Amino acid sequence: MSAIAEPNRLNIIELLHDGPCTVGEIAEQLRLRQPQVSKHLRVLCEARLVEVHPMANRRIYKLHVQGLKEIDSWIDSFRHLWEDRLDQLEDYLKELQRKEKGE
Amino acid sequence: MSAIAEPNRLNIIELLHDGPCTVGEIAEQLRLRQPQVSKHLRVLCEARLVEVHPMANRRIYKLHVQGLKEIDSWIDSFRHLWEDRLDQLEDYLKELQRKEKGE
DNA sequence: AAGGAATATTCTTATAAAGGAATATTTAAA
């Protein structure tokens, strides 16, 4: 999850959404230096959000749907939990208000 | 957003869900030291996720619904954006597959 | 007014993540 928290990595993912890219292309588009791009790609790879396809001299990176879907469902469940708690909290506050009026 | 990324702070929010607490109570429940609790509460306060009500010697902390709702809707919109992109990506991949078969 | 809780703040230290520069590695091309 922290993999996509980093702004540059999120940018990389957004860029890859338009299609596969080489490291150099990513570096150029995002105005980053090649070593940093490689580092970020490594993190994204280990998080299974991206996959590599070596093509001769170059390495083509593209999005890895499976991993992205897992992130998505994680966010979804996190949000549901969160929402339930908010609802409960609102009920609780309303209850307090009701009691105050009653006195 | 980074306010709730920190585990201890998330714990504090979860604890406060059961009702308002003083700093000492939070420290005791979560087995934390008082200064750290105060620091975390400060961050949560500045993020408007929590509010203080000084009661004599003590300070009662409770959840701040408005701020929590903002976080919730942020997560929601983030996820929607994310999901749309995943859908587009799937379409894209299916298109690729179709082309491959066609050849 | 003095002492003692409860809480906040300050200062220092520890740690993790990110960028920069240089270097290593792999592979194509000559």
Added chain:
DNA sequence: TTTAAATATTCCTTTATAAGAATATTCCTT
């Protein structure tokens, strides 16, 4: 086989964040 391009890796420095310890502040109690 040597050279150059593309990429990865290593080492160092910087920065942000959290914890620890000590101290300051606030307010009640006596």
